[in-house]
Amino acid sequence: MFRNPKGSTQIWLNDLGVCLFVLIGLTLATHPVVITASxxxxxxESIWLNTTEMNKFITFYFSAFFAYFLIVYLVHARKSNEKNR
Structure with missing residues (x-):
């Protein structure tokens, strides 16, 4: 967890890290390359999902994650403002 000088937890930095990790994982998982035994x-290309299925999955996945990211960030900011009053 990252902390600013006032001591409040910066959740959005952690979520950004998770987002980057997931993005890298999806890129590796969906890239149609295999490593042979040698x-x-x-x-x-046979290991790649159907393009429309992959587009639907990526669109849904990142929309849901972005919504979660905004909700957590806004709720955390609102709670921090209430504590400071």
Missing amino acids: GQLMYD
């Missing part, structure tokens, strides 16, 4: 990279 260590070579081989292009294999």
Whole structure:
């Protein structure tokens, strides 16, 4: 957890880190490349999901995560403002 000088937790920095981690994971998971037993990279389109299915998944996933991110950030900011009053 990151803390600013006033001591309040910066949740959005943690969520940003999670978002980047998930983005990297999705990129690796959806890239149609396999590593062979000999260590070579081989292009294999058969492991890739259908393009429309992947677009729906990514759109839903990031929309849901973005909504969660905004809600957590705004609720945390509102609670911090109430404590300071």
